[in-house]
Amino acid sequence: MGKTLLHKTWEAHSVRQLASGQTQLFIGLHLVHEVTSPQAFQMLRERGAKVRFPERTFATVDHIVPTDVTDRPFIDSLAEEMMSTIEKNTEEFEIPLFDINDRRQGIVHVIGPELGLTQPGMTIACGDSHTSTHGAFGAIAFGIGTSQVRDVLATQCLAMDPLKVRRINVSGALSDGVYAKDVILHIIGLLGVKGGVGYGYEYGGDVIDSMSMEERMTVCNMSIEGGARVGYVNPDQTTFDYLRGRPHAPADGDFDRATSWWESMASDADAVYDDVVDIQGSDIGPTITWGITPGQSVSIDGVIPELGTLEGDERKSVQEALDYMGFAEGQSIAGTPVDVTFVGSCTNGRLSDLREAAKVAQGRKVANGVKALVVPGSQQVSAAAEAEGLHEIFQEAGFEWRGAGCSMCLAMNPDKLQGDQRCASSSNRNFKGRQGSPTGRTMLMSPAMVAAAAVSGEVTDVRTLMN
Amino acid sequence: MDSSSVRKQIVGRGVPVRGADIDTDRIIPARYLRTVTFENLGDHAFEDDRAGGEHPFDDRRYEGSGVLVANANFGCGSSREHAPQALMRWGVNAFVAESFAEIFFGNCTTLGLPCVTATAADIQRLQAAVEADPEQEITVDVEARVVRFSEGEFEVSIPNGVREQLVSGNWDSLGQLLDAEEDVAALAAGLPYTASFAVS
Numbered sequence: 001m002g003k004t005l006l007h008k009t010w011e012a013h014s015v016r017q018l019a020s021g022q023t024q025l026f027i028g029l030h031l032v033h034e035v036t037s038p039q040a041f042q043m044l045r046e047r048g049a050k051v052r053f054p055e056r057t058f059a060t061v062d063h064i065v066p067t068d069v070t071d072r073p074f075i076d077s078l079a080e081e082m083m084s085t086i087e088k089n090t091e092e093f094e095i096p097l098f099d100i101n102d103r104r105q106g107i108v109h110v111i112g113p114e115l116g117l118t119q120p121g122m123t124i125a126c127g128d129s130h131t132s133t134h135g136a137f138g139a140i141a142f143g144i145g146t147s148q149v150r151d152v153l154a155t156q157c158l159a160m161d162p163l164k165v166r167r168i169n170v171s172g173a174l175s176d177g178v179y180a181k182d183v184i185l186h187i188i189g190l191l192g193v194k195g196g197v198g199y200g201y202e203y204g205g206d207v208i209d210s211m212s213m214e215e216r217m218t219v220c221n222m223s224i225e226g227g228a229r230v231g232y233v234n235p236d237q238t239t240f241d242y243l244r245g246r247p248h249a250p251a252d253g254d255f256d257r258a259t260s261w262w263e264s265m266a267s268d269a270d271a272v273y274d275d276v277v278d279i280q281g282s283d284i285g286p287t288i289t290w291g292i293t294p295g296q297s298v299s300i301d302g303v304i305p306e307l308g309t310l311e312g313d314e315r316k317s318v319q320e321a322l323d324y325m326g327f328a329e330g331q332s333i334a335g336t337p338v339d340v341t342f343v344g345s346c347t348n349g350r351l352s353d354l355r356e357a358a359k360v361a362q363g364r365k366v367a368n369g370v371k372a373l374v375v376p377g378s379q380q381v382s383a384a385a386e387a388e389g390l391h392e393i394f395q396e397a398g399f400e401w402r403g404a405g406c407s408m409c410l411a412m413n414p415d416k417l418q419g420d421q422r423c424a425s426s427s428n429r430n431f432k433g434r435q436g437s438p439t440g441r442t443m444l445m446s447p448a449m450v451a452a453a454a455v456s457g458e459v460t461d462v463r464t465l466m467n
Numbered sequence: 468m469d470s471s472s473v474r475k476q477i478v479g480r481g482v483p484v485r486g487a488d489i490d491t492d493r494i495i496p497a498r499y500l501r502t503v504t505f506e507n508l509g510d511h512a513f514e515d516d517r518a519g520g521e522h523p524f525d526d527r528r529y530e531g532s533g534v535l536v537a538n539a540n541f542g543c544g545s546s547r548e549h550a551p552q553a554l555m556r557w558g559v560n561a562f563v564a565e566s567f568a569e570i571f572f573g574n575c576t577t578l579g580l581p582c583v584t585a586t587a588a589d590i591q592r593l594q595a596a597v598e599a600d601p602e603q604e605i606t607v608d609v610e611a612r613v614v615r616f617s618e619g620e621f622e623v624s625i626p627n628g629v630r631e632q633l634v635s636g637n638w639d640s641l642g643q644l645l646d647a648e649e650d651v652a653a654l655a656a657g658l659p660y661t662a663s664f665a666v667s
């Protein structure tokens with residue numbers, strides 16, 4: 001009987017079974033950022049421990065980094081303290097740090113792949129739930145808490161419970177104006193925000209197979225929003241072509257040997273899954289969240305649910321979301337006015353995302369009264385976008401062109417919503433208060449849809465702007 | 468293993484936090500993550516939800532409670548350990564809910580905070596009972612997989628391995644991982660990507 005990539009990778013990295021029944025799993029790559037690591041380094045110090053595999057550990061800064069003025073010391077003294085703490089920790093424990101003066105700096109889930117650090121068949125951990133992004137390469141990538149960051153620093157291992165595997169087939173093709181973001185929002189809408197608890201998601205089928213690596217990253221990124229700890233796509237030629245020539249990818253003769261190992265790690269044709277879900281690509285439209293969880297979404301031509309048909313807890317959560325978001329039941333989502341628009345984040349802050357948004361922005365103007373931000377996911381994304389003039393397209397249209405970082409995905413840097421502003425956002429979470437104002441209202445959508453909202457001042461079907 | 472780490476039974480008063488999908492951004496808003504220690508997080512637990520003045524964490528009747536009773540998918544969202552740290556520092560020693568998000572559950576275990584699950588009906592009963600009589604004592608019996616309260620008891624679930632860790636006081640994950648140095652070194656050396664893909 002065949003095995004899945006998850007099982008093969010798990011086996012290849014199992015050190016032993018622990019008394020608790022968990023597996024001691026070796027971690028091939030540990031990515032560290034400034035927010036979830038300071039306490040872990042401190043715990044290490046208190047135990048007199050060292051970093052066991054500094055050569056498998058890389059650090060960057062992303063969450064707190066201002067995306068406009070980056071002069072040191074940062075204006076926010078708390079951010080400055082976090083910045084100097086990671087500088088001190090990485091120096092003391094001899095770990096490479098991509099700081100704001102380094103061309104390699106960026107959001108941790110953007111730079112891992114970009115630098116070729118993320119590879120198929122590898123276990124990856126990072127103190128950040130969107131570590132699932134790296135699964136796009138056929139890696140098994142876990143978001144972990146700070147005590148586990150300490151564990152990986154000290155031992156390069158995690159104590160993990162086994163996961164089941166759900167295969168999600170997306171067949172057929174996507175319609176024009178429908179993107180990877182719509183695919184994953186659709187999946188979460190269908191399976192629910194806790195549908196994936198206990199599972200790793202394996203994404204496959206024609207739609208996924210024909211996606212670029214950047215699109216696959218968008219899909220895997222939001223696995224955690226569906227409750228799945230990890231999500232992955234089996235490695236194929238697209239994966240290998242992306243990795244070839246990247247700074248940390250295997251070079252020369254190693255690359256061909258690597259490719260055969262990577263291929264061997266992909267799920268077998270007769271692999272056994274704990275669950276299988278089939279979705280038709282043609283059923284997916286441009287998708288937008290109207291509520292306060294990523295599962296509360298609707299297609300652009302759809303309407304917000306009516307309370308009448310709902311019962312019990314579901315009715316309560318829908319009512320709570322409607323109240324918070326200021327929507328009426330049965331209202332259509334198109335035409336909802338927006339105050340702020342944000343293109344960026346580890347979900348949709350890569351070059352192809354900026355290109356799609358720029359296509360919509362080109363020759364148009366940001367609507368009056370709308371604050372529109374474009375924030376590249378990394379310094380390399382920024383440089384590549386500038387090399388093809390995307391920043392000029394955005395700036396001419398009235399978008400702000402910023403430096404690399406997490407920016408308005410969450411409220412840890414100066415980019416924040418004010419009051420109950422409504423934001424069309426390409427990020428991944430629409431939780432209450434997520435974008436920095438306790439009453440701020442977030443609607444998640446694809447970068448092209450965000451750009452469409454920016455130029456029309458309201459939620460708009462991007463397909464009407466494409467002809 | 469010193470006995471203070473054993474988590475067989477947690478006894479305390481309850482605090483009901485109602486609602487499904489309560490995420491980590493609500494438990495501890497991101498702006499409080501701009502800190503290099505966990506120390507003062509307890510003061511900011513549920514801060515934005517509390518702005519309305521009606522949150523159970525502000526209700527004097529629940530002061531000093533140790534057992535948080537929640538609904539479905541509690542702790543979803545980010546991997547921030549700041550969330551259980553904030554609740555622990557506020558005073559929570561155990562969680563009873565319909566279900567938990569996975570990373571939150573794991574983070575709690577590494578801190579020695581039991582998370583047990585029960586049916587929606589039992590959770591409703593417990594929440595209602597605590598609201599009616601906040602003074603009552605609740606026992607989260609991890610060992611026996613039972614929660615006892617004024618109206619009786621109900622069964623709860625907790626995975627075998629985690630239960631074993633808590634009951635034996637062996638939940639410090641680092642402690643378990645540290646003594647396999649030779650095996651780790653051997654496994655690492657044998658992985659294709661650590662050896663220029665020359666081994667397979």
Ligand code: SF4
Nearest residue numbers: 130345346406409410
């Ligand atoms: S972009 Fe958002 S989701 Fe991604 S790592 Fe940064 S804060 Fe987290």
